[in-house]
Amino acid sequence: MLKTSCPALDIDPWTQDNLIDPYPGWSLMRDAGPVVYLSRYDIYALPRYSPVRSALSNWQDFSSANGALLTEEMNQATAGMTLHTDPPEHQQLRGVLRRPLTHDGIEELEDDLRTQAETLVELLIRKGTFEGVNELAEYLPMAVVSRQVGLPEEGRTNMLAWSDATGDTGGPMNDRFHAALPMIQEALAYSYDPTLPSRLKPGGWAQRLWDAAEVGDLPLSKCPTMLMDYWGPALGTTVAAISWTVWQFSRHPDQWTQIRRNPALLPNAILESVRLESPLAHLSRTATRDLEIDGIMIPAGSRVLMMFGSANRDDRKFDEPERFDIHRRTIGHMGFGFGEHTCIGQSLARLQMKLLFGALLERVTRFEVNDFTPAVNNMLHGVERMQVTLHTH
Template identity: 55%
Template structure:
């Protein structure tokens, strides 16, 4: 079988317009081929499902050890962090960070999530209208999850700004990424403060990282970077997905009616939301050898753009992929990643989103969508204002 070079496209996936509505560009890339080379930045992009999932499943060929962000500055600065490692180092760090995120460990949070969701939903629904992005979606992540992490109160109010800056600075080094760097440096200084371990809440997840270091499971100098795994990706992506759920159900009242009639559809609904509106649509890998994907050779040393968001809308995988269908049960979507680097916090996110949707389903017949304003962020797909009226 002969191999072909990747077709080259001159597209800007990180313009304001593309960040707000990437779907036409993604569709063009999927139509162009299984591997597409972008001119600037110079990436080999994987817009289709099959190649994306294959790359994520093969960490030896598509390595994270040279960084998964889209610029060298961040990849050098975060070298050795959990996202930027391969096994066996990755397994050791993932085990420590993931200890409070196992199904057994999370079982005890189900009731607090339920109670908190019922409280906030009852209060907001009684008002009749609210900003779902600011008043509803952040409630569980900030009121319960941040407390479970166990960071001291001072600084916690900056977590969402830090998380957004971390995602912005992880994109190509454009003006948006450069502007985010000082905010990210503030977050790094917080995590690396030598006095922080003494201020951690006893029994919290953060303290558990330092306990693991004391037991020799990970080097103590790795602990500050591991803490970022909790406040960085865990909060903002869950908030983004929860907000998108309200937006999608407002636009698809028939699907909300199905969930209200059959709460057993809630897990499928969460998967469908993350498939349609993947909070983190991109990360990258580096090819360790010449490798063939879909008849195209990706050369050794190439940086590969893994397009989770585009893969989740691939017509070759999903029938009518643009349509929301809570009966679809897309359990093999890649919105939470796949393989060695599958999202550690996905069980936590699912619990939070399901708790809020369940509380809403008992009280709300439909959502009427008002003002919608999207965040303009290099690596995070999120609605920052979503005014809804509930009936």
């Protein structure tokens, strides 16, 4: 194949304007080529669907072992997360991490999640109008899931702030990165506190990490940073997914009406929302050798950006990709990642959304959203605030 030079773009995807409205920049990058070189940051980016999917299937060439964040400083600070490992170590750590997230483990939470969802919906209907992110989207992740992790109260109340800070320090060293550093330092100090294991909730997910280390299933040194796999991007992405889904239903009331008539459409509608507004915008890998994608060379040692959000809006894969369509065949979308590092908590996130919107289906005829403000975060694509009114007639 004839080798071509890599398109170089002098754009900054991490400006405030581009984080609030990333879609024009993503489109520009997809049009430029299957690989683009972001000269301001000396990184290569994969903005199209097929190259991202292929790269995520090939951990040998696109390695996570040197970290999945954009800066070496943060990759070193959070070394030990499953996010920063390749097989076979990755399977060992992931196997321990996912024990409470198996089908049986999640099934044990379903009754509690359903009860909490129904109670919340009843409360919000009585209020009528409320702040949608804090009062709706954050509720189940914080009321149920954070409790299952089993941190002492001071840790539990900070989990969401730590998650947001993880997103900001997952990007380049801009102002948001530096503003979030103290929060990450606080989180790491908390996780590495030698007294923490004695204060964990017995039987909680965190306690089970130390239990696994005690029987030799993982090194004890891995436990503190593996805590970040429970409160890191996973918590914030679930909140973002719920928020964006409310937003989509407010903009497409006809599709909400269709789901009310046929609730079997709800699971696919959730997947379509996650595809369209992928809560995790990107992660990165390191090229382990000189690589070629569609005739474009990526030098060994380069950091390569896997652009999930852009890939999920690629018209080479999805017909009219910027349209919200609850009937779309969503198989293959990468809103939960793909390959070895597919989101370990996606089943739990999907269950929370199914139960929450299932409870809303029974009572709510229409969502009205005002004062909608997207979040500005270097890695997480979420919502800062939105005023929601629930209509029941």
